[in-house]
Amino acid sequence: MNSKSKVVLSAMLACGLLAGCGSKGDNAQPEAGSSSAPKEEKVSLTFWRNSGNDAENSAYDKLVASFNEAHPNIKVEMSPIPYADYDTKLRTSIASGSPPDIMAVDGPNMASYAQAGALQPLTAYFKKNGNLEDIPKSTIATYTYNNEIYMAPLTESSIALFYNKKMFEAKGIPLPSKNPEEPWTWDQVLDAAKKLNDPAKGVYGIDPAQGFGNAGTAAYFKYPIIWQFGGEIMSPDGTTSKGYLDKPETKKALQFFSDLYNKDKVSSLEYPPDPFPNNQLAMTVDGSWSLGNYADKFPNFKLGEDYDIAPLPKETQQAVANGSWSLAISSKSKNADAAWQFVNWVTGSEGAKTYCSITKDIPARYSVANEFPELGQYPKNIFVVQNQKFGRPRPITPVFPQMSEAVNKMIEEVTIAGRNADAAIADAIKKIDKAYADLPQK
Amino acid sequence: MTSVTAAAESASKTAPSSKKPRRFLRGEEITAWWFVLPSFALLLIFVFYPMLQAFVISFQNYNLVGSTRSFIGLDNYKSLMTDRDFLASLRHSFHFAIVVIPIQTAISLGLALLIQKKFKLTGLFRTLYFIPVVISTAVAATVFKLIYNKEFGILNNVLKTLHLPTTNFLSNPDTAMNGVIMLGIWKGVGFFMIIFLAGLNNIPQDLYEAARVDGATKIQQFFRITLPLLNRTTAFVVIMTTIDAIKLSGLVFVLTSGGPNGATETAVYYIYKMAFQQMQMGYGTAAAFILFAIVLAISLVQMRLFRNAEH
Incomplete structure (x- = not known):
């Protein structure tokens, strides 16, 4: 090929590219113009959520269908997305400028989306017809960033100490109280765990925080232990961990947690599948959702006979993390008012009642909680009372994804690799401070 | 699109047209x-x-969901150079590669030799x-x-x-x-076995026949005939x-999620975690560009080594 044909070729390529780009731009403009001025047209809303268990999915199906029926000019199209892909997919869609109108977001991720300007503030909507007084203050605080509410809560979840009653009785250990405000101390728990632990027979004392998984799960299960010892993760304004994560109380909690695995050896880094209902684990910390799961999948493992639940242990104080998956509206949504109608339909009293009657979750609203008398009785009252009295948000900070990863790494380094706690804590603080400094400023 | 055709037409017109065969070639070239x-345009746009x-x-401070980005020069690269987690992830990737390359290649070659001979059950195996x-x-x-x-x-x-000590394989760093x-080896061996099989079938049988006549043992045949003639396949x-x-x-993602304590966090997993989580x-x-540079350098060195071995 001679040089002339090369020139021709590159000219052809350039023309082709330009032509392609040009026509695209021309098409895009009138489209944007026409949709910004809708006239009595049917509004179409996209709604993304992480697909959950069967009950959750059918509850959402029902709510979307009833909404579409009651609102003939609005059509909500729901896309359930597998949990593992959900965050990545949502973030990519926000980054590429085509997010869904309505999205489910996990509580602690709210601030990072809000700080980036991806979410529509809902405070004005809530004041208009969101019935704000019906939601506990601590719950609303979890979804508030820089004085604006960004998400509408539907349910609350909570965790408690599950224990194998028969194992306790066989060893003659007194059972912990069922009163939500009279928890065992961690020393009592450790004492019982030591007596129950029998690794030779494949029985372990306690799984204190659902093993070692991803950073989000770790935050939900492990931060309460730090709080219970009087430690902290971050400053209340969510800007730094210096002076909080390096408190002596935090270090004490970290040491206690590590000792469960390394010194006392009552916990294992790895368990067989479903160790608790299979009598291979004497105590575990698990969520309200497990009650239904055990009843479904392990009908021979009965609450009250084989196992019972008790409030989370404390050291100096009681504490539990709150905040669950909730609904948010995209700041890019062209039909934010319609989107709010849907969000309010789902998370309002009626919607939440429908949802919780199917999923058996703990509702976020007082009025809905009053509709379910079983929430005032054992076992659910433990979750509800703990949540209302001792619930606190995981740090509300725009660097939550980086912060939770750094703290998770710190806990793993100390517990699994036996790294010096001070060095691990210092490293985590450095990472969190850097993440905060790197935040794009507006 | 019309502009492109016009350009092409004018190009064929302006081309020197004194000799007919040359003009024909030119036309054919343009068609080509x-x-x-x-495909070139697609490659350009999508790759x-x-x-x-x-x-x-890679030179920006760019938050995935943030609306702003700012240039920060070489800061990303500089902090990666001292990032314990990134360096550890590179170490893990190389640990995996150094163990897997010789073992997996040897096993797949061995399997290929085993199934090359036509027996009754060859197809099954x-x-x-x-x-x-x-x-x-x-x-x-x-x-x-x-x-x-x-x-x-x-x-x-x-x-x-077997009265050997047991261990919790995936939970021990x-x-x-x-x-x-x-x-990784279990999963990868089969594919490269097929590649080796194709390479083995390309070696003319008369070479082995001649070797047998000369009294070469099986082992000599393998080292003097099979391995040298498989050079290209082995390089690939x-x-x-x-x-x-x-x-x-992918394997790490499902098997261990990079744990325990990041002991199996490979470089690509680290990049995914940084960018999307x-x-x-x-x-x-x-980090991805550093990895790209490393892989490119290694591939170039390997290609050079195998080419030298051929001559």
Whole structure:
């Protein structure tokens, strides 16, 4: 090929590219113009959520269908997305400028989306017809960033100490109280765990925080232990961990947690599948959702006979993390008012009642909680009372994804690799401070 | 589109047209370019443009969901150089590669030699050895997770009956990588076995016949005929295995999620985590370019080595 044909070729390529780009731009403009001025047209809303268990999915199906029926000019199209892909997919869609109108977001991720300007503030909507007084203050605080509410809560979840009653009785250990405000101390728990632990027979004392998984799960299960010892993760304004994560109380909690695995050896880094209902684990910390799961999948493992639940242990104080998956509206949504109608339909009293009657979750609203008398009785009252009295948000900070990863790494380094706690804590603080400094400023 | 055709027409008109055959060739050449153009344009738009864009992003402080980005020069690259986690992830990737490349290549060559001979059950064994390649990574990793389990898994039960000490393979930072390596080899061997088989079938049989007549043993035949003539195939297999090994992420994703304590966090997994979980797109992209440079350098060296060996 001679040089002339090369020139021709590159000219052809350039023309082709330009032509392609040009026509695209021309098409895009009138489209944007026409949709910004809708006239009595049917509004179409996209709604993304992480697909959950069967009950959750059918509850959402029902709510979307009833909404579409009651609102003939609005059509909500729901896309359930597998949990593992959900965050990545949502973030990519926000980054590429085509997010869904309505999205489910996990509580602690709210601030990072809000700080980036991806979410529509809902405070004005809530004041208009969101019935704000019906939601506990601590719950609303979890979804508030820089004085604006960004998400509408539907349910609350909570965790408690599950224990194998028969194992306790066989060893003659007194059972912990069922009163939500009279928890065992961690020393009592450790004492019982030591007596129950029998690794030779494949029985372990306690799984204190659902093993070692991803950073989000770790935050939900492990931060309460730090709080219970009087430690902290971050400053209340969510800007730094210096002076909080390096408190002596935090270090004490970290040491206690590590000792469960390394010194006392009552916990294992790895368990067989479903160790608790299979009598291979004497105590575990698990969520309200497990009650239904055990009843479904392990009908021979009965609450009250084989196992019972008790409030989370404390050291100096009681504490539990709150905040669950909730609904948010995209700041890019062209039909934010319609989107709010849907969000309010789902998370309002009626919607939440429908949802919780199917999923058996703990509702976020007082009025809905009053509709379910079983929430005032054992076992659910433990979750509800703990949540209302001792619930606190995981740090509300725009660097939550980086912060939770750094703290998770710190806990793993100390517990699994036996790294010096001070060095691990210092490293985590450095990472969190850097993440905060790197935040794009507006 | 009309502008392009016009350009093409004018190009063919302005071309020197004194000799007919030359003009014909030119026309044919242009037609050929028309065939190349669509795929080249697609390549340009979907591969090279994103790469260029990514290269630019690697110099930015770019939060995935944030609306602003700012140029920070070489900061991303500089902090990566001292990032304990990134360097550890590179070490893990190389640990995996260094163990997997020789073992996997040797096993796949061995299997290829075994199934090359035509016996009754050759077809069955060819299929059996190839099945792991076809099985989805997620399924294989999930099953291996159960096999490795301490209380429950078949591996530890076998160890127990042999009166060997049992271990919780994937939860111990010292052994977890071996668990990933075993699965990686199990899954990769079949594919390269087929490549080797094709290479073996290309070696003329008369060479072996001549060697037999000269009284060469099987071992001599292997080292003097099979290996040298397989050189090109081996080069391909080694280079592909290296690239695959350093790019490892899917298995880790399902098997260990990078744990315990990051002991199996490979470079690609680290990049994914940075960019999409921690939303630090610029930082993650910079790490990706460092990895790209490393893989490119290794591939170039390997190609040179194998070429030298050929001459």
